[in-house]
Amino acid sequence: MDVRFSTGGGDGIAVTLAFSDRGLPETLKAAAEARGFTGKADETVDLVVADGAVARRALLIGGGPQADFTPVAATAAGRHLSAIAGLGGQALDVRGVPDAVVAAFAFGVLDGAYRDDRYKTAPPTPLAPAALTMIVDAPDACTADFAAMPALAEGIAAARDLANAPPNRMTPPLFADWCRALAIPGLDVEVLDAEALAALGMGALIGVGQGSAAPPCVVVLRWSARGGEAPLAFIGKGVTFDSGGLLPKPAEEMWDMKYDRAGAAAVVGAMIALARRNAAVDAVGIIGLAENMPSGAAQRPGDVVVSHSGQTIEVLHTDAEGRLLLCDLLSYARARFKPSALIDIATLTGGLTSVLTDQYAGLYANDDALAASLTETGEACGERLWRLPLGEAFDRMIDSPVADMQNICKVRWGGTVTAAQFLKRFVGDTPWAHLDIFGPAWNHGAKGRHGATGYGVRLLAAIAERQAAQ
Template sequence: MQTDIDKFMVDQLEISLENKLDAEELFKDKKSLAEAIFFARDIINEPANIKTPQTYSEKILEYLEPLGIEVTIIGEREMKNLGMGALLGVGQGSQNESKLVVMKYDGADDKASPIAFVGKGVTFDTGGISLKPSANMGEMKYDMAGSAAVVGSLIALARRKAVVNVVGVVGLVENMPSGNAQRPGDIVTTMSKKTVEVLDTDAEGRLVLADAICYVQEKFRPRCVIDLATLTGAIVIALGKTYAGCFANNDELANQLIAAGNKVNEKLWRMPLHKDFSEMIKSDVADIANINTQAKGANSSTAAHFIEHFVKEDVAWAHLDIAGVAYSKTVSSISSKGAVGYGVSLLNQFIKDYYEEQ
């Protein structure tokens, strides 16, 4: 019996092209990008009992090393020796050891200073002692979407053999409540030697980024630093599911990222940094607090200012808060429910347009 759909089945399709080689190269480029996005989506969608910092770091090593990317996995003992008290404090309540994964892609022959991508990789976020409400907590398996964007972008660049040097650093932790968990009011010392008063253990992503950003600057002296994180609920209130928030200390870098995002439909909206917001994270007992201590509001901006404290003065930096765009509860024309893989196309286009040697 022939159904309606059988009437429209195609046995063979022929496409005529003026330049077959150009089309094949374009398809190859698009295919490599798609595979990178699919990697990001798949790892974000993994449940947290499977996606621990250990298994996630092993997956990165397994996938990236064959692409010619140098992967280094740093464990808790070495991080302690490096002074990463902020990152380690977030993960100390978990039985799963925290990891810092460093991915080095050298696509340019001149060994120029790399572009640095840094990602928040909280494989599950309960909020710690500052426990989140139980409703929708299962979605917190997505709290490592920033790290997935970093890993995915490295995959895309390596697969198309981009002529550029890029280093990616992701801090992988699990934020859990336990008898050994970090407490509100604890003070931690970061790799930069600055101290942080942890007033809310659910404001943990910025602590992970603080040490990861410090590490990439000390180790690689990058030309610029771009971090990505599902950082604040406030950015969702401000921008919904349409834009990610872009905070930057450099107008040129911000404009480049926004332009690249517009090309690939991963939109960014420039958000404000201001000395008034920086004042809001002052602490009476440490260099800074990890949340706003003085007034209500501006929570995305105060979070960005927290991260900025760990960026060297001469380094161009942008922080992309992707909390509203990292996953979708509905089916779209190009993605099912769940992880979107936001950031992979954006970073790939950014490199292609502004930093890749021709």
């Protein structure tokens, strides 16, 4: 989509952003009020108004009270605009709105324009406009504020594509091939195959994928704009399909289990966004790719595996596989890259949604400053986090009688916190945060379009730049 900022002009229908406390444009006021439009957030009205002897179409979009129209709210409104049919070649009047908020609105339109029609033989006509002219007070300032947004939109679209792809089209080797083909200047892509993982001692990750005909692998993406020492490390769970292994999920829970790779997809999307906008940061993204399948070669409940760190793990439940994959990546990242901080991101535990629904991701951390920075960044970019506790009592719940630890607690409660506590055993004294994105990573159709949301791309890209600026 081509986005332009202008003081006037634009062809096609006129779209006006109206606020509930600012009053409606006089030319549209009577027609809008007759339809009950008041300017509330997410309210829209499609009008036909007289323009001399010519009738023209006009669309009003409500922004709510203007003071509440923050960049986060503006992005949400822009996504809403993309879902309205017939807006080709439009002009959008947002005069009187701050430049940064205008840019966020335009980003929302870009983000909302995403469609995944790759596997339809007759794709529907795109709803989003091919071009967007935004009528503003200061075009140059808006253009400057918007400059980084297309790269971010590209990263989010990539994350959605990776998570939305059918399981047979995005096995671990195919995911790795997708990353190899990126060819973005300055973004280094390295693939560690199953043989390399065995040589590195990644027994926990290998165990997750050993029941599949598609071998596991790890992809390392590096962006080094400041020398590459002590980078911020992002660790992503990429279970390309999660059947549950020998302890399988119910059928209706398997339908969307391609999205168990959403954490890895978010890491890749964030690295794309940072590289495309030539961000002045040092970051490494490490994703573990495996398919959790049942077979004669699959991992059994009761198996003991040796992790990359040398710690032994009793595998009590084969559907608690994400933490097994992540633990090897966390210790590998510490050993190889000596990162300034570790941030892992994963669709790890469905139980967290009973508390946070899809509105927040869970945050666990061993470092208060990192947790605070992530929380503030999430609020600013619209990818919100809620911090949850860790503690010695939770840690004891994963002690095993036959190994250093077990991959689940046997009691009925504590599944989410003990998953995080499990990961904490592999990070040492490195500042670390675990983001459980099971809820916000996927839209089940209650609002917007069914499928991957790309949650985490904005957050990871923003925290990288924030940490680099400190």
